[in-house]
Amino acid sequence: MSSPNPTPTASGRPSVITDPSLEMTGxxxxxxxxxxxxPLIPAGTRINVTFLGNEDLGMRVKASTAAKELGYVPVPHISARRLTSEAELVEFLTALRDQVGATHAFAVGGDPSEPMGPYGASVDLITSGLLKEYGFTDISIAGYPEGHPDISDAQLWDALERKYASLQEQGLNGTILTQFGFDVDPVFAWIKEVRRRGIDLPIRIGVPGPAGIKRLLTYASRFGVATSAGIAKKYGFSITNLLGTAGPDKMIQDLDAGLTPAEGDVKLHFYTFGGTKTTAEWIKDYQAKH
Ligand SMILES: NC(=O)C1=CN([C@@H]2O[C@H](COP(=O)(O)OP(=O)(O)OC[C@H]3O[C@@H](n4cnc5c(N)ncnc54)[C@H](O)[C@@H]3O)[C@@H](O)[C@H]2O)C=CC1
Ligand SMILES: Nc1nc(=O)c2c([nH]1)NC[C@@H]1CN(c3ccc(C(=O)N[C@@H](CCC(=O)O)C(=O)O)cc3)CN21
Structure with missing residues (x-):
């Protein structure tokens, strides 16, 4: 099945809504x-499986298997700081290879303020060589257009460059997946800087799927993404009425209006926050209308 092909943007580049990836828990x-x-999601779509502290290996493998069986490309997340040993990483990679046939993964640092084992950062997962050894060919890494509450910008850029260099060295494909946000201005500036540093990987801009405003604000505050007032302003809702739902329509339109072919491959990643079906419907609808 081919994915729908929305109208190209004014600058001639494909719309960012082409071939979006989606995220689920285990x-x-x-x-x-x-x-x-x-039935709403085209075969070949990337389905990311989060690595939450309240889930175990079996759940992550089961979700990845389900995605694969439905014709999707599972992208299981591997959280460096949550791994307690190299053996745990090897156990996960083995299960993903042998039970799922996974070839894609997202290597991420993880929220624990101290590592629970030998891996303090996602670059440690990549440079271990184990991902390649276990047959993974495409590794996603995180990007932060608005920075990270606990990590300095200098550290983030250094980490991104080291991850990119290690992927290149090992001949692995890569994708940069960004933290979700509500504002396109930092996204434009950040993409420019990524390209200025010579990092030519495909980028997927993280956006929240359509969801209740209260839920969006809760998740944004949990991950230190932005303030409620800032989100309301950028997203165009009133913080005196939190009962409505909001989707990323305007963000997507603004991305399409502002990006040019010079920014290279830029698509979207939808954080569904439990609303997989609603998000899939919303995407189909948006693609049909544009
Ligand atoms: N699970 C998910 O879907 C997502 C998770 N994140 C979170 O973003 C953070 C960073 O991940 P990466 O960009 O992969 O960073 P990274 O692993 O490449 O690390 C970059 C630098 O920050 C340090 N660092 C990593 N995690 C940290 C933490 N929790 N607190 C303080 N310093 C830390 C590392 O030592 C390194 O110097 C993590 O907290 C991660 O869980 C971000 C986006 C999505
Ligand atoms: N710093 C950081 N850490 C993360 O873990 C993280 C981010 N950023 N950015 C966004 C992604 C997406 N994440 C998540 C986290 C939880 C659910 C989720 O569905 N959690 C609940 C549902 C609870 C509810 O009803 O709200 C669950 O069932 O566990 C989904 C995506 C975690 N992610």
Whole structure:
């Protein structure tokens, strides 16, 4: 099945809404939701499986298997700081290779303020060589257009350059997946800087799927993404009425209006926050209208 092809933008580049990736947790309810949404999601779509502290290896493998069986490309997340040993990493990679046939993964640092084992940062996962050894060919890494609450910009840029260099050295494909946001201005500036540094990887800009405003604000505050007032202003809702829902329509339109072919491959990643089916419907609808 081919993915829908929205109208190219004024600058001639494909719309960022082309071939978006989606994110799910390892919980059964998310697996059920993916199955239900499957008629709306084209085969070959990347489905990311988060690495949450309240889930285990079995759940992550089960969700990745479900995604694969439905014809998608599972992108399981591997959180460096949450791994307690090299053996745990090897156990996960083995299961992903042998049970899922996974070739893609997202190597991320992880929220624990201290590493729970030998890996303090995602670059340690990549330079270990184990991802390549276990048959992974495409490694996603994180990007932060608005910075990170606990990591300095200098550290983030240094980490991105080291991850890129190691991927290049090992001949692995890569993708930069960004933290979700509500504002396109920092995204434009950040992409420019990524390219200025010679990093030519495809980029997926993280956006929240359509969701209740309260839920969006809760997640934004949990991950230190932005202030409620700032989000309301950029996203165009009133903080005196938190009952409505909001989707990333305006962000996507602004991205399409502002990007040029010079920015290279830029697509979207939808953080669904439990709303897999709603997000899939929303994407189909947006693609049909534009
Ligand atoms: N699970 C997910 O889907 C996502 C998670 N994140 C979070 O973003 C953070 C950074 O991840 P990466 O960009 O992969 O960083 P990274 O692993 O490449 O590390 C960059 C630098 O920050 C340090 N660092 C890593 N995690 C840290 C933490 N939690 N607190 C303080 N310093 C830390 C590292 O030692 C390194 O110097 C993590 O907290 C990660 O969990 C961000 C986006 C999505
Ligand atoms: N710093 C950071 N850490 C993260 O773990 C993280 C980010 N950033 N950025 C966004 C992604 C997406 N993440 C998540 C986290 C939780 C759910 C989720 O669905 N959690 C609940 C549902 C609870 C609810 O009803 O709200 C679950 O079932 O566990 C989804 C995506 C985690 N992610």
């Amino acid at each position: 919980k059964d309810k998310d697996i059920d939701a993916l199955r239900e949404a499957a």
